[in-house]
Amino acid sequence: MFGKQTKTEGQVAEAEQPQDVAPKKKSKKPLLIGLVLALLLGGGGFYVTWAGLLFGSSTEHAEGSAEPNPLPDISFVPIEPVIVSIGPGAEGRHLRFTAQLEVAGSHSAEVTTLLPRIVDVMNGYLRAIEPAEFDDSAALVRMRAQLLRRIQIVTGDGRVRDLLVTEFVLN
Known part of the structure; x- marks a missing residue:
């Protein structure tokens, strides 16, 4: 009476997977972490150099900047x-x-x-x-x-x- 329809394995696998599933999006978390670390390291490096902690403070430069060079005669x-x-x-x-x-x-x-x-x-x-x-x-x-x-x-x-x-x- 009723004809039996047989499905092959490939057809069964296709039927089980939904057609509208979007691929997984990549996480932006590692990118944000890298950006924040780069900014922190750059700012820290600038501060260390500017404050004189890396190469030592130059006292001669600080003293020389207080008094301008005299004008030529x-x-x-x-x-x-x-x-x-x-x-x-x-x-x-x-x-x-x-x-x-x-x-x-x-x-x-x-x-x-x-x-x-x-x-x-x-x-x-x-x-x-x-x-x-x-x-x-x-x-x-x-x-x-x-x-x-x-x-x-x-x-x-x-x-x-x-x-x-x-x-x-x-x-």
Whole structure:
């Protein structure tokens, strides 16, 4: 009457396993433990090094930081503004140039005495510059170096350390 259906072993095994079972998720616990340990060890290492417990505290560094280094003995000698016409046919084009000289403190009076000669050297050089040279992006650097060298020749070695350009305006 009723036909017997026989199932093979493979069909029985498939029937016993549910189809909707999701695979087990990996635990995040080891990852969190590793992250916490890394943060603790990093923070502890920083503290030990910062506190001087690892290599010993450096007393010379702590004492030296209380008192700042003294400033070098320098002074600044202002140069009067120089206004120079640019080029032979440049109607209305002018250069306004203002600078200060960085000098050793002991030579400040000597350099101040030589200011008329310094301004004369600057005027001569600035008037000789071609108008096309001002278009170059490195023109100011070149002019500054040339002027400094000429000023050092006029004042003598060791008196003028640097030329600080405070105004450079082309009209």
